[in-house]
Amino acid sequence: MSERREKLEALLGPTGPQVTCEECFERLDEYVELELRGADADERVPGMRAHLTGCPACADEHESLRELLGR
Amino acid sequence: MDRALADRPLDAPDNSRAWLEALRAEGARRDNAVADLHELLLRAARFEIGRRRAALSFVRGEELDDLALQAANDALVAVLAKLDDYRGASRFTTWAYKFALLEAGVRLRRRAWQGREIVLEPERWPAFADRQPTAQRTTEDAELLAELQRAVREELTPHQRDVFVALALNEVPIDVLSERLSTTRGALYKTLHDARTKLRRELAAAGYLEEDDR
Numbered sequence: 352m353s354e355r356r357e358k359l360e361a362l363l364g365p366t367g368p369q370v371t372c373e374e375c376f377e378r379l380d381e382y383v384e385l386e387l388r389g390a391d392a393d394e395r396v397p398g399m400r401a402h403l404t405g406c407p408a409c410a411d412e413h414e415s416l417r418e419l420l421g422r
Numbered sequence: 423m424d425r426a427l428a429d430r431p432l433d434a435p436d437n438s439r440a441w442l443e444a445l446r447a448e449g450a451r452r453d454n455a456v457a458d459l460h461e462l463l464l465r466a467a468r469f470e471i472g473r474r475r476a477a478l479s480f481v482r483g484e485e486l487d488d489l490a491l492q493a494a495n496d497a498l499v500a501v502l503a504k505l506d507d508y509r510g511a512s513r514f515t516t517w518a519y520k521f522a523l524l525e526a527g528v529r530l531r532r533r534a535w536q537g538r539e540i541v542l543e544p545e546r547w548p549a550f551a552d553r554q555p556t557a558q559r560t561t562e563d564a565e566l567l568a569e570l571q572r573a574v575r576e577e578l579t580p581h582q583r584d585v586f587v588a589l590a591l592n593e594v595p596i597d598v599l600s601e602r603l604s605t606t607r608g609a610l611y612k613t614l615h616d617a618r619t620k621l622r623r624e625l626a627a628a629g630y631l632e633e634d635d636r
Contacts (some may be wrong), residue, residue: 364618372608380512415523
């Protein structure tokens with residue numbers, strides 16, 4: 352993907368179905384534990400990955416929980 | 423509650439049932455469990471502050487300690503109020519941690535923007551140009567930017583435009599904007615999503631989202 356296209360995609364956000372911020376919070380603990388256990392978190396919680404790509408605040412909380420559990 | 427259990431790694435035996443039983447007990451047993459839970463949440467809040475300390479170097483340590491305590495207090499209230507919502511999809515401690523991380527994260531984002539004005543006009547349109555642009559690319563980038571500006575101006579509702587400009591262009595944290603506009607993160611993200619969908623449609627129609635983009 353070209354540099355121009357990457358910047359444009361970041362601005363326009365992810366395509367396809369994604370969970371809401373509320374659903375993201377609801378299932379964040381489950382999703383992170385699945386990830387850390389090596390399970391297919393994206394299959395079990397569809398739409399979560401796309402939301403984390405498009406919502407920096409939810410992505411931040413996802414990263415925090417991963418780091419906290421992974422210490 | 424055995425305090426040593428509170429921070430066990432994911433491969434340790436699950437103590438979620440013990441947490442729930444203790445928090446639903448009465449008297450001293452419950453009081454102790456609530457105190458243990460508060461301690462757990464405070465550790466999570468302090469962890470979050472530690473992650474962001476570099477970006478908050480202008481905030482005094484005492485204030486950050488107080489902020490962690492406030493976050494832990496509010497997270498405790500939320501966890502106790504939602505105890506019946508816990509379905510066991512993760513460990514109880516993982517489920518509880520997210521409340522403290524949310525409370526701390528929101529407070530930190532808002533603290534970092536305290537006193538800053540939120541500008542709802544485009545402060546910074548994205549530079550689409552590659553590092554070594556050709557004359558042709560420079561022209562194409564200018565055309566793309568013009569089309570994006572037109573779509574933002576003509577296709578979005580005033581509210582969608584404000585939200586898109588603040589969040590996507592000016593990188594205002596969503597929790598800061600939600601506080602200023604007296605709304606929720608979820609409602610703002612929905613507006614952003616709708617705005618992005620419109621802009622994507624417009625740019626696609628103008629041929630800017632084709633896969634053969636060089």
